Amino acid sequence: MKFFVPAARDDVKAEQVYNAIAQSVKAPITEKRIWKLQWRDNETDMEYEVGKPLPPSYQTGKELVLAIFECENLYKICTLSRGGVKGEPILVGKNSQSSATYFSDNVNN
Template sequence: MKFFVPAAKDDIKAEQVYSALAQSLKAPITEKRIWKLQWCDREIDMECEVGKPLPSFYQTGKELVLAIFECENFYKICTLSRGGIKGEPILTGKNSQSSATYFSDNINN
């Protein structure tokens, strides 16, 4: 899967939005970017993917995941109301129960 940000009309805009989100959330901008994330929250298996809604557990409705950032010990999952234009992102631990799938390209392509 090629890197994208939902609603960004081209690659340049996608980079701008991604960078702005990272800066706002104090998240690192890395070469490898997460497309899909699997984790366990309160013993419930969860999965999210950029461009698709979060599991109903998080009560964000049909809001799409805008970006997933990999931080030192956790991940930050961003939707419009959770880290996008307001609110805090969803945080999930980076551990043996979490698994990230990356976009097939990177910022150097």
Template sequence: MKFFVPAAKDNVKAEQVYSAIASSIQATVTEKRIWKLRWRHTEIDMECEVGKPLPSYYSTGKELVLAIFDCENFYKICTLNHGGIKGEPILAVKNSYSSATYFS
């Protein structure tokens, strides 16, 4: 899967939006970008993907995942109202249950 940010019209805009989100949530921008993430939260297996909604557990409705950042001991998952434009990102603990799939 090629890197994208939902609703960004082109690659330049996608990079700008991705960098702006990273800056606002204090995440590092790297060449490796996460496309999908699997993790365990309170004994529940979770999965999310850029461009799709978060699991219903998070009650974000149809709000799409905009970006996922690798931040040392955890991942920061951003939607419009959780780290994208306002609010705090969803945190997923990095452990033996978590795995990231990267954009090509």
């Protein structure tokens, strides 16, 4: 999957939006970009993917995941109301039960 940010018109705008969100949520900007994140939470398999909505349990309607950032000990999942434009991102701890899939056009993939 080629890197994108939902609703960004082109690659330049996608980079601008991605960088702005990263700065807003204090996440590192790297060439390796996460496309999908899978982990286990209380015996439930979870999967979040850029461009797809959050599960209904987050009560954000059909808000799409805009970006997923890999930080030192956790991941930050951002939608419009959860880190994208306002609010705090969803935090997921990094552990043996979490697995990130990266966009295919990452330089260090």
